[in-house]
Amino acid sequence: MSNEELAYDFSPMIKVYKDGRVERLNDTDRVPPSTDPKTGVQSKDVVISQEPAISARLYIPKSTTTSAPQTKLPLLIYFHGGGFCVRSSSSAKYHSYLNALVSEANVVAVSVDYRLVPEHPLPAAYDDSWAALKWVASHSDGNGSEDWLNRFADFQRVFFAGNSAGANITHNMAVKLGCEGLVGVKLIGIVLEHPYFWGTEPVGEELTTPAAAREYMAGVWRFACPSTSGSDDPLINPAKDQKLGKLGCEKVLVCVAEKDVLKDRGWHYSETLKKSGWNGAVEVIEAAGEGHSFHLGDPTCDNAVAMKKKIVAFLN
Template identity: 40%
Template sequence: MTPPSENVPPSFGSSSGVLIKDVEISTDVSARIFLPSSAPTNACTTQKLHVVLFIHGGGFCMRSAFSEDNTRFGCHITADANAIVVSVEYGLFPARPIPACYDDSWAALEWVASHCKGNGPEPWINDYGDLSRIFVSGNSAGGTISHTLLAKVRSMGLPGDAKVEGMILIHSYFGEDDKMWMFMCPTNLGPQDPRMKPAVEDLARIACGRVLVVLAEKDGLYGAGKTYVNELIKSEWEGKVDIMVNKEKDHCFNIYDHSDPEALVIRQRITSFIHNPS
């Protein structure tokens, strides 16, 4: 496994045509926000930007939104998709056992949605974000958390007219009877806890119209990802699911090696998914 990269300051984005700032959402949750550097000069236009809530991976116990590799990924998606990216820094085991990561990510999504009337706490989102076109995305553990958020949106709702348009899952950490996950979650509901193994009823109520699932052929989670897609299609969910498979690639290779040609292909597919609803 590739070791976590060092954390980098917001100034890391200065050479990539992306503006970055770090914000505090609550005492427990913070985020790194990415904005295309062209956005302030185009402020007079009425065209606002998609907003992507990104939830990083790391087995629920490591890595950071502020790491170099996740910051680089945020810069790429921001520049390629011309979108605002909000990357969540959530609580990790053992300092904060599961479900802290789920709760913190939900708090971040609610915080993003709170800008829907243009009077939220973050000017970049108020001024440039279109909160009717939110995308929730995550890799590995972050993909699992993303699914849980979208099931929760259906029952809990979001502030005002904020809306999640799509979900992007990259090498998601789905499983059943995962003893390590249950160890990290002292309040687990057993081997089929729906936060770990998506329940049929949760699949049917995913609160968006489109889902993109990215899989890597050599990833140990490849089979679980295929099962997720098949069960989503068979459920009563009425949206559209797209699947992308990278041949001969392993888990989260696109985060660890941004220069890999297939990592570029993933970013291009994400950009196309965001901007082309058909």
């Protein structure tokens, strides 16, 4: 067997070879925490757990260091995207995105670094994310291990957000919180940026989606979650989730992009949520002419600026 034989090829994200080698494509742009020269946002990395290895990058806006002791700030917990298999909380695009968002929304943020597929198949990322949420919640009495959360975060104004696979995690964490509770935390809302949901039956314009694109979306899920029942697993298809109506927040913002193959899933999610018995408010915004995760690749384009404004308003 040549060592170039592929077991999985999910370009442009990841290739896995039959000899077990994993090649993450376009995933080398890691940056250290910093004080951002443009926004004055400070960040630092913290270890949440050694075994399993879970960490997070924390962000505080300039206002925490420049004004007198003030009222505490909303707390945003963010889950990065990358098909569950690439990227991290230190990826340059996510770091720069959160610097801007934290600055404009004037919030404290925790960007979770969960373990990746295929070394750690799902549900590892969900388990890690829930462990991170419990760690964050351990600061709600002001006596946690991390000073920034004790001093600056308002645990009665908590938001979850994420992009792509991270939006999938965001949704699933909000359902888990709604079912199990999270002591000391009041989840106000969630933001789903281009959420990675899927399903066996096409919705919306998916009937015209090329078969290869549909198979890619279904294939990434099977690769990430080998124990899955398939594309109608409630973890990837919320419309099949009996617990959807228990979503543990009062408002939801779904961001979709016109040219994203996942667009119709975002719309379908909002329609299903309205019928689920959940009594919150859900809104969908669609960016015309844009593709998946465009706001990370081109954060200063008009549509990305408009999307960020909408998210800032949602967090306030």
